[in-house]
Amino acid sequence: MSKKIEFHFKKPEDSPGYLLGQLTMLWQRKLKRVLDPLDLTHTQFALLCALAWLSRDSEKVTQVDIANQGNADRMMVSKVLRTLEEKNFITRHEHPTDTRAKTIKLTQDGEMVLQKAIVCVETADLEFFYKSETDLTTFNSKMAALIEQNNNEV
Template sequence: MPKDIEFHFKSPKDSPGYLLGQVTMLWQRKQKRVLDPLDLTQTQFVLLAALGWLSKKSNAVTQVDIANQSNYDRMMVSKVLRTLEEKGFLTRQEHETDTRAKIIRLTKNGELVLQKAIIEVENADLDFFATLDPELASFNSNMLQLIARNSG
């Protein structure tokens, strides 16, 4: 075993990146358990939720809007939206004035699945983060600071 390797942290339990990775993996597993019965992946749920959120304010939500809202790569968003369209959860139509853009709308089935998914995901989140309850607002604030500091 190499003895010359030096770590800044004395143990993995001291490394915030390692711990974040472990928490993320466990959270993703919990999300997968609640989304699998709805025939959704975590990414599909995020994009449907972004579409649902944006649709509350606009009837002309585009793929670019969804990519910006979710902070996902535009090409990946396009592929995932195509899959969601094949599942019957949304429609993609040509934009009336911008031929490069597509207008994305939830179908009735998409609205039903999204509403079920929101309930399941929010309940899973409440359960997963329950031990942080007294400090949850502070935890969220810290995550927002990390996002702001490391975005773009």
């Protein structure tokens, strides 16, 4: 006979982790529906966005910069960037001063698909999160605080 499993929370809906997981899966499904027609995954979109943000301040954005911007695994970023290069959305060139690094740039096709994707994703985000009638500024600041608070623990 097995022991009764004990939980801290009385039901799954009392667990913030459970709720966050459910919310994340629903949000990811919504984004998949808007990104599929553009031949982008959410990860590809996120890395293109990171590149676009970083490119505003520097002509020499590297793979490591992109990984750091998105709190992403460097090996995963490398593989996804290779795919984006095959799709002609980015180019990779030798870094002028660091022989181990490559500079990453958006191509014209990359800029066009990213701009379309941003409109689709931002619209989807607003539709998804406004349903809660929650103040998005407060919601976003609480999420950002949790990310900051837990960033060094992972």
